[in-house]
Structure formats: C-alpha cells, structure tokens
Amino acid sequence: QKEVEQNSGPLSVPEGAIASLNCTYSDRGSQSFFWYRQYSGKSPELIMSIYSNGDKEDGRFTAQLNKASQYVSLLIRDSQPSDSATYLCAVNLSGGYNKLIFGAGTRLAVHP
C-alpha cells in the first residue's frame, strides 16, 4: 500500500464549478497535511495546511481532514482555468520532523 494515494486524473470540471480532490494516507500517526499546487515545469506551491479534523477554509479553497478515515481532501470553489494544474497531497509522517511524503498528484483541468 502506498503511503499517500491520489487519483491521477485528469479531473475535468467546467469553469465556475467545484473541484473536489481526494487523498488517503496509510500512517495513522500522521499529524500534518498539506496541499501543494504545481504548474507544469514549475515548483510546488503551498496552498493549504491542515492539522485538525474538520474543515479549514482559505478563500476559494477548503481543506477537509478525517483522521479516523485517514482521508484528506481539497475543494476548490468557483474553479477558474488558472486553477488547471497538478495538485499534490503531502503528509508529514509521525516521527518528529518535517519529512513530507507526497502523493503522485491529481491533474485538474478547468475548461471554459
């Protein structure tokens, strides 16, 4: 079982719709979770971090965490063509330092 799993996509949504990106992880002791956005040929850019069960909102982005189900998701409201990118889920494994394990990423395509 992979440590962090994401559907590779592509996930195609129309402009203005809600895009829902999902991620599961295997280490039950993980405490910190991150979503990064990566445009083609560019470096990962942090969008959201979440540490507690529940929802965390920042502008058009909402991260959701359910530690019991070992599941974290990212919702993007009012999707724009500029949101088209690969979204990487990252989990900080339990162990005391910032060793992030990344999923393979989900490619999102927002079409006008």
Add this chain to the structure above:
Amino acid sequence: NAGVMQNPRHLVRRRGQEARLRCSPMKGHSHVYWYRQLPEEGLKFMVYLQKENIIDESGMPKERFSAEFPKEGPSILRIQQVVRGDSAAYFCASSPAVSSGNTIYFGEGSWLTVV
C-alpha cells in the same frame, strides 16, 4: 526576504559526468530537504539535512548520490557518473525548525538532463 535559491536551474550532462546541484535555504532556515521528481511522477523524498549533519537519507540511491550541508555555504546534491535515468527535476526545500507541522518551502528546482 529571498526564498529558497537553487542553481543551476537547468543542467545538461553527458553520461558518466558529475552533476552538482546547489541550494541555499530561506533566511532563518537551517533544515534542508531534497526531493526528486521524475517526468510525470510525484515528488520523492531523498534526504534531510541540518548544518553539518545528515538526518535522514533513506530516499537516496545507495550509489553515486551524496548530499552535504556545510557550516558555511549552500547545500550540495552531488550525482557522480550520471546515467540517463537521473534526468529529473531536483527540488530543494527548507524549514525553520524540526517540530512536525512546520511548512517546508520549495525552491524553483534544478532540471537535470543527461544526454
């Protein structure tokens, strides 16, 4: 406040040559991480370093790859006798402290092409 600085941004090496990639962490950060991203794949952890110490090198290939973070100067990822399979983007990240939960910030990456 400069971000994580990596150089070179693009590097071309012939098979058998050496590649050296440099990373200067963000100001105030003393922890450096190296990740590799093969074409169409996710980021793979390679190594975590503090000044003068390798903390975790569990993701480093056993041969040809080495990393250091000296007391003075940038962190260096060194790949000896490169092969075509080493062609990838190498990302460096840094963080200010050890405690779990601190965000790591990525540099713009170094793209290595082996011909």
